Amino acid sequence: MTAQVTIALAGNPNSGKTTLFNRLTGLRQHVGNYPGVTVEKSEGTFTHHGVEIRVVDLPGTYSLTAFSIEERVSRRYLMDDCPHVVVDVVDASNLERSLYLAVQIMELHVPMVLAFNMSDVARARGIEMDLPKLSGLLGVPIVATIARTGEGMDVLVDQALALAGDGPAGPAIPMAGHQAGLETGPARQVPYGPEIEEEIEHIVAALEVACHQSPGRAGLRWLAVKLLEGDEEARRFVTDPRALAQTDRSIRHLQGIFGESPEIVLAGRRYGFISGACQEAVRSTVEARHTVSDKIDAVLTHPVVGLPIFLAMMYLAFQLTFTLGRYPMGWLERLFAWLAGTVQALLPTGPGVGGALGSLLVDGVIGGVGGVISFLPNILLLFLAVAVLEDSGYMARAAFLMDRLMHRIGLHGKSFIPMLIGFGCTVPAIMATRTLDSRRDRLVTMMILPLMSCGARLTIYALFIPAFFPPAWQGPVLWGIYLVGIVLAIACAKLLGKTILRGEAPAFVMELPLYRLPTLRGLAIHAWDRGWLYLRKAGTVILGISIVLWALASYPKKQVYDRDYDAQAAAARTTLEADVRSMNLELGLPAESYELPWALRGLEYRARHGDPITPADRRKAADEAQDHASGNPASRPGEQRAVAFLHACAAIDEARARFAGIPPAQGSQSDAQSLALSHLRDQGLADIARSSGPAYPAALRYLDEIEPAYVGQLHDLRNLRRAEELSYSVAGRIGHGLEPALRPLGFDWRIGTALVGAAAAKEVFVAQMGIVFAVGEGREQRDALRSQIQEHYTPLQGLCVMLFCLIGMPCMATVAVTWKESGGKRWAALQLAGLTALAYVVTLVVYQFGRLLT
């Protein structure tokens, strides 16, 4: 028989709570958000002695006040969602502070077990604990655990289940077959002392008179305590004016007695209760001062020595991510290209529903999914690196080092790491803002992250900078563009901090946890979590937008073209046929004989479809023709000669491919090896010439003149056609429509159209430019595109394009991730609109001033 029991895990940050959670649930967990807020909610399930148990990992907090969103979320969950039992993970080596949270949970009247985690560390530090005694003093069961090794887990769960069985909210759980656990008295109440207790009673009485409802199971006493502490949520909860008036009176009264605000006095009493219990049950035998962690910190947090170490660590993490990530990313890109090609071949092309469906599937869906998945290796690797930094405890040190710098722009030290990641890719950088504790910091960081120039934008710079700047200037210009991004990011952070995201400069109080060796299990779960989160949340949005952008660039279809491309292609084919016939004569065949065109038909087909022709393709064509000829007993001399011709073509092409890049054996070659190779090649070619006879000169003419002319013509026609189609599509119309608005920036409709594409991903900008300039979108056409750009634009315009792409229009993946991570469309919209407006203004100013100067 199974019953569902819910265990909530509470505890301080760095208490090993997450390790314990992972230990209990393994991979059977999922991450969501608490309703309405962006605090992460991790949940998992596991089965213990046939009982199905749900574990909810509450955010790590030090307290349960209403000050931080994490604390409010935890408190609300404990009160409203009524978990059957709370396991409070206590850092046994940091006992008094950890128990401060435990005491507050106790006051909520939730059944609780204390997991004294890291009890090994505590023992090593010479802390001796009498757990049964402490358990009796506090009135809660205590189990010693070591989450890293899994020690104590079974006892902990047994204990929690036993408690859940008697808990007020718990269902009756069959407990037969295992021990009922330690005998403990009822949970103790913190004695606040006569003066405070009296005021608590006054408030409770006032609440009772008003028949005020009790906040969940916590009771009126808890509410009264919270009111005394000036808790804002409690005040909102209480509607009765007389009770509030009593509260204010009590606060003033206590303030008068203690000369200190009641909340501090109350906290003091809680600590008093805790240290009273600890004095009886805990003994610290060794005063350990210089622990290993302190010795490491002496180096790593050193303002001078620590900095280069930090930068080296960051460099390593960055390199690991973007260097190692490039390989799987390339594999995935190739896989999706192959998939697109395969699907393309299976589906009908051309006009009609079939062609449209094929295009949607290949360019829209497969392209979109590929775009989503190809980010995945980087995200996994990056979060692996981040997990190492976090789990080892180094992240807090990094924040410590960077705080001075980041504080100046109103951000927390931890913001530095996402910003650094942003230079690789904005998407994982935005996800990395999860390490920031304050929502305000997270939002400011997310908003400015797109200004860190990412790797995809580098392709745009790589196109424009060499086109307009002499080599000596290229480096400084590139560096300058990155610098512009950083300066603007600082300015924006300051601006946001002073306007919509105002808030006190983040109170930098942070615990530096002990250095620990991260566990593989923890790292794997962490990285996998992030990857899955990205796929599930951002992936769907990215896919949707890429289909929309595909439709924008593909529709409406042009029905009547400005030029008759089909007729021109047919004309090119006629020319080819005439040329091939002229080769017939060279091969000693009658001009009209059909064998040669027949044998070449496969290669012509490839050329017509824009597929590259490789030496292997030629060899295959030759072999097929030979098979055909030898299978035919009455094979004519025409066939024999066509076979010889094709073999000659294949041999020449193969030789050329093998010796690609070897200069001709002429002049003075200093490099003996390349001289030898070029001789080898010439010898090979001479052998082919000797064995091929009259086919050799014909093959040379075909390879060097006839076929390239045909392929080139078709290529140009195809590109012109695509350019015309794109210009006619919605994207092209947007480009044309935007021209009046973009002209003050020095942009024409071509740049406008490419910018529509850049919304999908920044690197698409370059491909779209290739299409509108009818030079093709591949890498091989970069030089052709560069010369077109040189012809059409001034260096000033080039600079403006780069600036606009740097600042404006974060790519849709960025917007999607911001949307999901900020928990609101508003922030994503602000990011998109704000940065684009900024880009417009900056580019406008630069272009207009630049024109005045030149």
Next chain:
Amino acid sequence: MAVGQTATVVGLEGGREFRNRLVSMGMMMGCTLRVIRAANGSGHPVLVALGHARLAIGRGMAEKVMVHPEATARRHEGVKVAT
């Protein structure tokens, strides 16, 4: 305060949120802290040991923690953790 110096917390100034945060992290009146890394006017946060915990406190924040150093015998109220 200098590195290695031990002191007792005698008062917490600043906003409610900040004080509550410090208290919940174990920094209470009467508790003893030891400076591990001082700001020394560099603008870096101050690093203190509080029992076995190590807390980094922003410079501006550290100025709001009033302590009196243990090393000097005379009462010296109002010394800030960061100076």
